[in-house]
Amino acid sequence: MVDAARHRRVFLPVLAALVALAWIALWAWARTPYGRYLEHGDWTASGPAAFLCRALPAGDLLVPALLYGAAWVLMITAMMLPSTLPLFTAFDRVVAQRPDHGRLLALLGLGYLAVWAAFGLLAHGLHAALLAGVARLPLLAWHGGLIAAAIIASAGAFQFSALKHRCLERCRTPLSFVIQHWRGRARARQAFLLGAHHGLFCVGCCWALMLLMFAVGTGSLGWMLLLAAAMAIEKNLPWGRRLSTPLGLALLAWAALLAVEQW
Numbered sequence: 238m239v240d241a242a243r244h245r246r247v248f249l250p251v252l253a254a255l256v257a258l259a260w261i262a263l264w265a266w267a268r269t270p271y272g273r274y275l276e277h278g279d280w281t282a283s284g285p286a287a288f289l290c291r292a293l294p295a296g297d298l299l300v301p302a303l304l305y306g307a308a309w310v311l312m313i314t315a316m317m318l319p320s321t322l323p324l325f326t327a328f329d330r331v332v333a334q335r336p337d338h339g340r341l342l343a344l345l346g347l348g349y350l351a352v353w354a355a356f357g358l359l360a361h362g363l364h365a366a367l368l369a370g371v372a373r374l375p376l377l378a379w380h381g382g383l384i385a386a387a388i389i390a391s392a393g394a395f396q397f398s399a400l401k402h403r404c405l406e407r408c409r410t411p412l413s414f415v416i417q418h419w420r421g422r423a424r425a426r427q428a429f430l431l432g433a434h435h436g437l438f439c440v441g442c443c444w445a446l447m448l449l450m451f452a453v454g455t456g457s458l459g460w461m462l463l464l465a466a467a468m469a470i471e472k473n474l475p476w477g478r479r480l481s482t483p484l485g486l487a488l489l490a491w492a493a494l495l496a497v498e499q500w
Contacts, residue, residue, distance in 0.1 A: 259315035264458060266308075301365075302358060309357030310350055312450075316465035317439065320472045321349065324411040324435055328428075331415055341428040348432025349439070356440050356447075364451050382499035388452040390492035395445035396485025404441030405481075408472045411435070443468050449488075 318325075328345055332338040367384070395401055407414060418431050446464055453460045467484060471477040 256315060256318050259311055259318075260458075262311055263315055263461070266311075267458060302361075305361045306354055306358055309361065310354050312461065313350060313353040313357070316447075316461055317349075317353065317443070317468070318346075319465060320408075320469035321435070321439065323473060324349075324408075324414070327412040327415045328419070328431070331419060332424075332428075335424070337424070341424060344425055344428040345432040348429040348434075349436040350432075351429075352433050352436030352440060356444060360448060360451065382495055385452040386492045386495035386499065388448055389488050389495065392445040392449050393485045393488030393492060396481045396488065401442050401445075401481070402478075404438045405471060405478070407438040408435070408442055409477075442472075 325342065325345065329338070329342060332341050335341065414435060415431065418427075418434060420427060446468060449464060450457075450460065467480065471480050471484075
């Protein structure tokens with residue numbers, strides 16, 4: 238009873254405040270002169286980031302990677318932590334009696350975010366390479382709408398894949414996941430690895446939807462909210478698995494309309 242009361246009084250408000258702060262930070266960032274960085278703006282054009290790009294060795298590669306990584310982790314904190322609340326809830330109850338339970342929860346979150354950060358850097362790198370290709374090949378620039386349509390169609394098709402549903406089922410059963418992977422030995426390392434392991438399944442079921450941000454705009458708070466709500470419903474609500482089919486069909490229809498419009 239005491240653990241349940243502490244969970245409601247301390248843990249849930251702290252996690253909710255963290256998510257709210259992430260959304261507020263994204264909203265505030267998007268309204269500053271540096272909001273273009275959320276949209277893959279030119280890092281070397283002006284401002285402190287441009288100075289660092291010129292001043293540091295390999296700064297034109299290192300500085301954008303670090304700042305994109307920070308922006309991506311902020312987005313993941315805002316978008317994915319609500320859908321991962323059941324994992325944190327289950328783990329909080331398992332380690333509630335340990336004196337270092339706060340540190341273990343933090344390590345769980347760091348492991349989860351580390352996997353998503355790695356995925357984000359990979360996605361940003363591929364996006365940057367695509368933009369460079371578009372800049373060099375006029376044919377790609379003329380048919381940029383088809384690239385967006387291909388990304389949206391891929392996200393729609395992935396909604397029907399077996400991999401999507403296998404990973405989604407692991408995300409939907411966090412308590413059994415924690416019981417299966419938590420041994421209580423080398424606690425700090427296991428907590429981090431538990432978060433990273435769960436993050437891999439989360440990436441496995443949500444990567445295609447997250448890539449939609451590169452098609453509709455990585456700085457669009459409206460799309461972030463919509464996609465975050467869709468992923469939270471899929472993973473947490475009893476009827477969430479029924480959302481996959483209509484969402485996949487809607488994305489495929491949207492991609493087809495874009496392709497027809499482009500041609």
